[in-house]
Amino acid sequence: MADRSVTREQVLRYRVHAQALDAPRARADSPVLDLGVQDTGPDGAAWALELRRCSVPADELLLAWTLRGAPHLYRRADAAAVAAATWPWSDADAGKRIFDAAAPLRTAGIGVLDALETVAVQMRDVVRRPTVKGELSSALTQRLDEPFLRWCDPCGATHTYEQPFRIACLHAGLELEPGTSPPVLRRIPGWRGPAKRVPARLDPVRAVLHLLGPSTPRLVAGYLDTTVAEVRARWPDDVVPVTVEGSRSELLVDDEAALHDPPAADGVLLLGPFDLLLQGRDRELVLPDATARKDLWRALGRPGAVLEGHEPVGSWRPRTSGSRLTVSVEMWSGGDPPPGLAEQGERLAAFRGKTFAGLA
Numbered sequence: 001m002a003d004r005s006v007t008r009e010q011v012l013r014y015r016v017h018a019q020a021l022d023a024p025r026a027r028a029d030s031p032v033l034d035l036g037v038q039d040t041g042p043d044g045a046a047w048a049l050e051l052r053r054c055s056v057p058a059d060e061l062l063l064a065w066t067l068r069g070a071p072h073l074y075r076r077a078d079a080a081a082v083a084a085a086t087w088p089w090s091d092a093d094a095g096k097r098i099f100d101a102a103a104p105l106r107t108a109g110i111g112v113l114d115a116l117e118t119v120a121v122q123m124r125d126v127v128r129r130p131t132v133k134g135e136l137s138s139a140l141t142q143r144l145d146e147p148f149l150r151w152c153d154p155c156g157a158t159h160t161y162e163q164p165f166r167i168a169c170l171h172a173g174l175e176l177e178p179g180t181s182p183p184v185l186r187r188i189p190g191w192r193g194p195a196k197r198v199p200a201r202l203d204p205v206r207a208v209l210h211l212l213g214p215s216t217p218r219l220v221a222g223y224l225d226t227t228v229a230e231v232r233a234r235w236p237d238d239v240v241p242v243t244v245e246g247s248r249s250e251l252l253v254d255d256e257a258a259l260h261d262p263p264a265a266d267g268v269l270l271l272g273p274f275d276l277l278l279q280g281r282d283r284e285l286v287l288p289d290a291t292a293r294k295d296l297w298r299a300l301g302r303p304g305a306v307l308e309g310h311e312p313v314g315s316w317r318p319r320t321s322g323s324r325l326t327v328s329v330e331m332w333s334g335g336d337p338p339p340g341l342a343e344q345g346e347r348l349a350a351f352r353g354k355t356f357a358g359l360a
Contacts, residue, residue, distance in 0.1 A: 013262035036072030101161030214249035222281035
């Protein structure tokens with residue numbers, strides 16, 4: 001049997017390559033669109049695709065609340081399949097995904113999946129034109145029974161729980177209008193409901209294994225915000241065991257060769273705070289240094305990561321003043337920023353339509 005032990009360096013190099021962060025030239029697609037590109041922060045999904053040299057026309061992309069209730073960007077052609085792929089698998093799964101909203105439903109004898117279906121039907125009926133989230137929420141409050149609703153202190157009002165609201169949207173055939181704040185929802189043109197079958201590439205368990213592998217059911221469950229039992233029940237058969245720095249993981253068979261001999265990554269990138277490369281739940285592997293982990297994965301005000309080759313080496317934040325943008329950098333080694341970082345600052349400034357004012 002071939003040696004299936006790999007190092008941390010091999011894993012990080014593999015992930016950089018699997019996620020096309022080492023793409024040498026412009027391309028019209030990106031593998032990260034299979035799992036969805038999280039659109040959180042001022043640059044969000046658009047910057048993540050820019051880093052991967054992916055230039056999909058805006059009208060071929062769709063923005064929707066899906067995994068973890070976060071907004072993600074997908075190929076518009078995949079909308080129906082993504083709706084099916086990201087829908088909870090069972091009542092137990094749905095209950096985990098909607099957190100405290102599950103308890104009143106269960107107390108009232110309402111199945112959690114049935115409840116999400118009810119919310120989706122009502123949403124679809126309300127949204128006949130582009131509708132602001134608050135307007136849709138108010139309409140749902142009038143239509144839904146008490147177990148679906150909660151009192152919200154910040155708003156000083158009664159409305160639907162947040163996670164059922166978000167999870168039901170795509171199932172209802174609703175997408176988010178990009179760039180709207182507060183969010184505006186609209187009907188997906190030609191919507192006929194979620195697909196009956198999901199292509200293997202869009203299966204979320206397989207997609208996490210491919211893009212953030214090697215992995216385990218526990219780590220995948222953490223990414224998908226579900227239970228380990230649900231992931232184990234859907235764990236692919238075509239996997240091989242892999243030992244990463246002494247810990248057992250698994251990887252899709254088709255990815256084994258790429259993991260053992262990943263191409264070397266070079267250059268410097270400014271990863272956004274929620275870039276997929278930073279979204280794996282094995283943070284101790286990605287960043288062994290506890291001080292660096294504390295800086296990068298803050299509960300509030302999360303910075304982006306400076307990626308040198310395959311290695312996160314520091315954090316960064318954008319500072320804007322009028323038309324000028326400065327990139328504030330903290331190198332975890334205490335040394336100088338890596339060569340090429342200023343050029344990436346210029347790239348970010350141009351992307352934002354600003355003038356680069358240097359590194360701080």
